[in-house]
Amino acid sequence: NDGSVTASPEDAYDSEYLCPVSIDGQTLALDFDTGSADLWVFSTSLPSSEQKGHTLFDPSKSTNWKALSGYKWNITYGDGSGASGTVGTDVVTVGGTSVSGQAVEIATKVSSAFVSDTANDGLLGLAFSSINTVTPKAQHTFFDTAKSSLSSPVFTADLKHRQLPGTYDFGTIDSSKYTGTITYIDVDTANGFWEFTGSGYAVGSGSFVSSSIDAIADTGTTLIYVPDAVVTAYYKQVSGASYDSSQGGYTFPCSATLPNLTLGIGSYHAVVPGQYINYSPASGSKCFGGVQSDSGIGFSIYGDVFLKSQFVIFDGSSTPRLGFAAK
Numbered sequence: 001n002d003g004s005v006t007a008s009p010e011d012a013y014d015s016e017y018l019c020p021v022s023i024d025g026q027t028l029a030l031d032f033d034t035g036s037a038d039l040w041v042f043s044t045s046l047p048s049s050e051q052k053g054h055t056l057f058d059p060s061k062s063t064n065w066k067a068l069s070g071y072k073w074n075i076t077y078g079d080g081s082g083a084s085g086t087v088g089t090d091v092v093t094v095g096g097t098s099v100s101g102q103a104v105e106i107a108t109k110v111s112s113a114f115v116s117d118t119a120n121d122g123l124l125g126l127a128f129s130s131i132n133t134v135t136p137k138a139q140h141t142f143f144d145t146a147k148s149s150l151s152s153p154v155f156t157a158d159l160k161h162r163q164l165p166g167t168y169d170f171g172t173i174d175s176s177k178y179t180g181t182i183t184y185i186d187v188d189t190a191n192g193f194w195e196f197t198g199s200g201y202a203v204g205s206g207s208f209v210s211s212s213i214d215a216i217a218d219t220g221t222t223l224i225y226v227p228d229a230v231v232t233a234y235y236k237q238v239s240g241a242s243y244d245s246s247q248g249g250y251t252f253p254c255s256a257t258l259p260n261l262t263l264g265i266g267s268y269h270a271v272v273p274g275q276y277i278n279y280s281p282a283s284g285s286k287c288f289g290g291v292q293s294d295s296g297i298g299f300s301i302y303g304d305v306f307l308k309s310q311f312v313i314f315d316g317s318s319t320p321r322l323g324f325a326a327k
């Protein structure tokens with residue numbers, strides 16, 4: 001019961017991508033996040049002030065809803081946002097892939113960033129179930145629940161740059177969505193992420209610098225967060241670029257020409273077009289960079305700015321691995 005679902009940019013800057021998910025016939029727009037493992041939704045259990053503008057899941061209207069008494073969840077994301085609540089199971093359908101008994105985490109509290117992001121009705125985690133936050137028993141992700149019913153234990157991400165729609169496919173690798181060959185790299189699941197070691201980088205037409213970069217493939221993170229050596233080398237090639245502490249990152253004149261950023265995946269050189277690295281206007285005539293420092297995070301994050309330049313395979317077989325191809 002393979003499936004394919006559209007991924008639509010939430011705003012003009014591809015800050016996040018939202019996908020329609022049906023829970024017992026109630027359709028919500030969820031942010032598919034390979035950097036976390038909780039499926040949670042805005043619900044009628046939220047205070048009405050936090051419900052405004054969102055589509056709400058109402059368990060009392062679901063015939064297949066089964067509450068998990070005493071189960072709770074509480075999650076905090078990399079930007080400091082967070083949510084918490086209670087848990088049940090229900091029938092969850094994504095494109096053609098439908099699973100029963102899927103843990104659905106009902107929000108009873110959400111942080112302000114979620115309240116104001118009215119296009120977002122929750123998150124669907126696609127990292128490894130080992131980092132699911134439900135207590136007293138961690139729950140499976142949608143992908144883990146669906147895996148045995150898929151033609152093969154994979155899902156793919158084909159996110160687009162400022163255009164509609166991208167797709168997430170479950171169970172199949174659609175060869176019409178990429179060019180050339182797929183390069184696979186082993187994944188270390190110890191931290192619950194799609195974590196791998198990048199092989200280096202190049203800026204524009206500059207020479208490739210070999211260096212091991214511990215990174216995660218994270219569809220839930222907007223930008224690319226890499227070591228300072230990469231960030232410094234990149235913005236050295238952008239006239240007028242500087243670190244702006246008031247903006248919390250590197251900015252540059254919006255008129256600047258941005259070089260491509262090449263990130264090594266094994267022997268494959270993944271090229272992020274320079275224009276993808278102009279994330280959004282910052283203030284005045286300055287724009288905010290899509291490549292920022294990973295200092296303080298503990299690892300690098302290859303977020304949407306990177307992932308949308310590639311066709312990405314998340315292979316959940318007994319030896320999990322990531323595949324990348326140009327498109």
Ligand SMILES: Cc1c(C=O)c(-c2nnc3c4c(C[n+]5cc6c(C)n(C)c(C)c6c(Cl)n5)n(C)c(C)c4cnn23)c(C)n1C
Nearest residue numbers: 010015016031035077078079080081117220221222223297
């Ligand atoms: C270590 C880390 C991150 C790891 O994940 C991270 C980050 N980066 N994008 C997102 C997130 C997003 C994606 N997201 C980013 C957005 C930005 C940058 N802006 C201006 C808007 C309006 C956004 C929206 Cl609506 N959505 N969402 C929905 C959530 C819950 C995120 C949590 N963290 N996050 C940051 C900023 N940092 C430092």
